[in-house]
Amino acid sequence: MAKMTVITERCKGCGLCTAACPKKIVSLQKEKRNKKGYFYAECTDQSACIGCAMCAMMCPDCAITVEK
Amino acid sequence: MERNLMKGNEALAEAAIRAGCKCFFGYPITPQTELAAYMAKRMHKAGGVFLQAESEIAAINMVLGAASTGVRAMTSSSSPGVSLKSEGVSYIAGSDLPAVIINVERGGPGLGGIQPSQADYWQATKALGHGDFQLLVYAPASVQEMVDYVVKAFDRADKYRMPAMILADGLLGQMMEPVTFPEINPNAYDKSGWAANGHKNAREHHIINSLYLKPEELEKSITDRFKKYDIIKETETEAELYLTEDCDILVCAFGATARVVKSAVNDARAQGIKAGLFRPKTLWPFPVKEINEAAKNAKALLSVEMSMGQMVDDIKLAINCSKPVHFFGRTGGVIPTPAEVLDEIKKIGGNL
Amino acid sequence: MAVVFERPKSLIDIPTHYCPGCTHGIVHRILCEVIDEMGIEGDTIGVCPVGCSVMAYDYFNCDMIEAAHGRAPAVATGVKRTNPDKYVFTYQGDGDLAAIGTAETVHVATRGENIVVIFINNTIYGMTGGQMAPTTIPGQVTQTTPFGRDPQLAGFPVRVCEMLSTLTGTALAQRVAVDSVPHIREAKKAIRKAFENQKAGRGFSIVEVLSTCPTNWGLAPLDAIKRLQDEMIPYYPLGVYKDVTEGVFENVQGGNE
Numbered sequence: 001m002a003k004m005t006v007i008t009e010r011c012k013g014c015g016l017c018t019a020a021c022p023k024k025i026v027s028l029q030k031e032k033r034n035k036k037g038y039f040y041a042e043c044t045d046q047s048a049c050i051g052c053a054m055c056a057m058m059c060p061d062c063a064i065t066v067e068k
Numbered sequence: 069m070e071r072n073l074m075k076g077n078e079a080l081a082e083a084a085i086r087a088g089c090k091c092f093f094g095y096p097i098t099p100q101t102e103l104a105a106y107m108a109k110r111m112h113k114a115g116g117v118f119l120q121a122e123s124e125i126a127a128i129n130m131v132l133g134a135a136s137t138g139v140r141a142m143t144s145s146s147s148p149g150v151s152l153k154s155e156g157v158s159y160i161a162g163s164d165l166p167a168v169i170i171n172v173e174r175g176g177p178g179l180g181g182i183q184p185s186q187a188d189y190w191q192a193t194k195a196l197g198h199g200d201f202q203l204l205v206y207a208p209a210s211v212q213e214m215v216d217y218v219v220k221a222f223d224r225a226d227k228y229r230m231p232a233m234i235l236a237d238g239l240l241g242q243m244m245e246p247v248t249f250p251e252i253n254p255n256a257y258d259k260s261g262w263a264a265n266g267h268k269n270a271r272e273h274h275i276i277n278s279l280y281l282k283p284e285e286l287e288k289s290i291t292d293r294f295k296k297y298d299i300i301k302e303t304e305t306e307a308e309l310y311l312t313e314d315c316d317i318l319v320c321a322f323g324a325t326a327r328v329v330k331s332a333v334n335d336a337r338a339q340g341i342k343a344g345l346f347r348p349k350t351l352w353p354f355p356v357k358e359i360n361e362a363a364k365n366a367k368a369l370l371s372v373e374m375s376m377g378q379m380v381d382d383i384k385l386a387i388n389c390s391k392p393v394h395f396f397g398r399t400g401g402v403i404p405t406p407a408e409v410l411d412e413i414k415k416i417g418g419n420l
Numbered sequence: 421m422a423v424v425f426e427r428p429k430s431l432i433d434i435p436t437h438y439c440p441g442c443t444h445g446i447v448h449r450i451l452c453e454v455i456d457e458m459g460i461e462g463d464t465i466g467v468c469p470v471g472c473s474v475m476a477y478d479y480f481n482c483d484m485i486e487a488a489h490g491r492a493p494a495v496a497t498g499v500k501r502t503n504p505d506k507y508v509f510t511y512q513g514d515g516d517l518a519a520i521g522t523a524e525t526v527h528v529a530t531r532g533e534n535i536v537v538i539f540i541n542n543t544i545y546g547m548t549g550g551q552m553a554p555t556t557i558p559g560q561v562t563q564t565t566p567f568g569r570d571p572q573l574a575g576f577p578v579r580v581c582e583m584l585s586t587l588t589g590t591a592l593a594q595r596v597a598v599d600s601v602p603h604i605r606e607a608k609k610a611i612r613k614a615f616e617n618q619k620a621g622r623g624f625s626i627v628e629v630l631s632t633c634p635t636n637w638g639l640a641p642l643d644a645i646k647r648l649q650d651e652m653i654p655y656y657p658l659g660v661y662k663d664v665t666e667g668v669f670e671n672v673q674g675g676n677e
Contacts, residue, residue, distance in 0.1 A: 090502060091498070091501060091502050093498065117501045117502055119497070119501060121494065121527075122523050122524070122526075122527035123523055125491065125494070125523075125524075126491070126493075126494040126497075126523065126524050126527065127494075129487065129488065129491040129494035129495050129498065129524075130494050130495070130497050130498035130501070131498060132485075132487070132491075132494075132495055132498060133467070133485065133487075133494065133495035133496060133497060133498025133499040133500075133502075134498035134499065134501065134502040135498075136465075136485045136495070136498070136499065137465070137498075137499055137502055137503050139502040139503075141498065141502070155488055155491075156488065156491070159487075159488050163486075264465055264483035264484065264485050264499075265465070265483065265503055265506070266462055266463045266464065266465060266482070266483055266503070266506050267461075267462050267482065267483055268462040268463070269461065269462040270462070273480070273481050273482055273483050273484065274483045274484075275477045275478075275483075275484045275485075275486070276484070276485040276486065277477060277484075277485075277486040278486065279474060279475070279486055
């Protein structure tokens with residue numbers, strides 16, 4: 001049981017996390033934007049998260065917290 | 069009190085150490101090199117840091133680093149080297165840091181020469197770096213004054229959090245005179261409110277910085293600094309007035325040149341010409357009140373400088389061009405003689 | 421559930437001004453992780469450069485000084501010499517460190533100044549809008565090399581770690597990258613080693629970090645990562661160029677001329 005949380009207002013939508021996730025469960029929003037106008041990242045299948053934190057390690061904006 | 073026969077450059081160094089200077093960063097250049105050599109010998113014994121930098125630019129930035137942590141720091145050079153330091157001086161001023169810079173002037177422009185000069189007056193008082201700022205500029209005229217003003221420069225730099233300069237020349241740097249070192253108990257200024265020396269998890273982090281991207285914020289930082297400059301202009305001017313009370317001709321000179329002028333003024337008096345000497349000891353702030361006091365009865369003024377005429381502009385401004393201001397100078401490392409100055413005084417006297 | 425990954429404490433909790441996908445943020449974070457893990461924030465003084473990371477003083481929670489362009493090593497020298505018990509680092513880009521500040525860089529290394537230099541090499545001037553850097557690769561298009569860097573006209577790039585590894589005063593010269601999680605882990609280890617060197621008084625340590633500049637490269641962030649991997653790493657091989665605690669030149673990958 002693990003959980004990744006995106007602080008959506010800190011996300012700049014660069015997508016580096018999406019490529020880092022070994023489970024391919026992080027992707028960028030296609031419709032919703034944050035207040036700055038970025039399509040932010042989100043976890044599409046929380047149940048598949050293994051808490052490896054690779055998404056967070058790639059994030060240049062410290063916009064991801066990971067719990068396990 | 070013990071009297072020592074010392075070279076000007078060495079006296080500057082010894083006084084700096086006694087004034088609590090904890091580090092010296094410099095680069096060799098004639099005619100100030102004895103200062104660095106003295107520091108290299110003495111500084112470690114005094115528990116401080118001496119470091120020969122790779123360039124004048126590096127040296128002044130090392131001063132910036134040390135000063136940022138609240139340590140008394142200085143550098144010294146001569147004219148071409150001071151030009152290189154101008155970048156760092158601007159950053160020091162913009163970061164509100166105290167530091168002492170010594171310029172033992174030689175002739176310019178370019179590589180110029182290695183003989184005494186005062187042609188960096190404009191640089192020191194008007195434009196030692198880019199941007200709106202000033203530095204305190206002291207102009208000693210004897211080895212003893214070198215000592216006294218180094219002590220004062222460190223104190224005032226700390227007090228006002230700004231760079232202070234000793235503007236000397238090769239003559240003062242190289243000459244030997246007896247000096248006494250007064251008992252110096254440096255004022256301890258509290259730097260804990262701004263120094264970047266590690267917050268020990270006991271306070272907010274400190275940032276030493278001169279960058280303001282919002283024009284209004286940059287403007288405010290500058291106008292705040294200029295309010296400080298206004299106080300300095302009111303309180304920190306110093307000048308020597310010699311035989312000025314009844315003088316017809318007020319001869320103005322600073323530094324080593326003032327000693328030549330004093331002889332010429334005495335010679336003129338001996339010949340019945342009422343000459344007096346005005347010697348600014350602070351070049352910035354320029355002693356405006358003092359020169360107006362000295363010039364109150366004068367019919368004409370004469371500025372004598374080792375340059376093509378730089379301080380003469382400030383004299384005209386200070387007296388608001390209310391009287392004729394003449395100029396006599398030698399430049400390129402040539403020192404004016406008392407006889408030459410006396411001739412100028414007579415020339416002006418004949419036309420009064 | 422326990423938190424397994426969060427922002428290091430010495431990295432102030434505010435958004436950065438960096439462009440999306442810019443890897444400055446990753447380097448800031450791993451540097452702060454090292455500071456936190458060593459428990460040295462209160463005894464650390466950082467020096468910022470001029471360049472995109474000019475305002476990094478707003479992000480690091482230790483005391484910070486902003487230096488003139490290229491002068492951070494000199495400023496750091498002044499700090500370290502008067503505060504030898506403190507940890508001092510500079511954070512500099514390629515224009516700052518390898519062009520205008522080359523003299524300061526070489527001499528801080530050869531003096532064996534006991535500081536850490538974090539060197540961000542992204543082969544371009546970011547802040548001024550994408551001009552040729554001393555590290556711009558031959559053929560690379562920038563604002564001032566619109567037809568690609570021609571070594572006949574603009575000379576060759578500077579390989580900083582290789583150059584500094586020849587100096588006796590250098591304790592550590594290591595090139596890392598932040599293009600992938602394994603490389604980020606390596607990069608953090610290198611930064612930790614650099615700070616441990618400072619703790620042990622071993623002298624000058626530089627960690628060169630190959631980084632991206634999606635905006636001025638004109639690439640999407642993930643494409644920029646790919647360029648780093650495909651073009652930069654071959655030209656600037658990763659590895660330890662000098663390490664006084666181990667062998668020298670041991671694990672450097674083959675060069676590519």
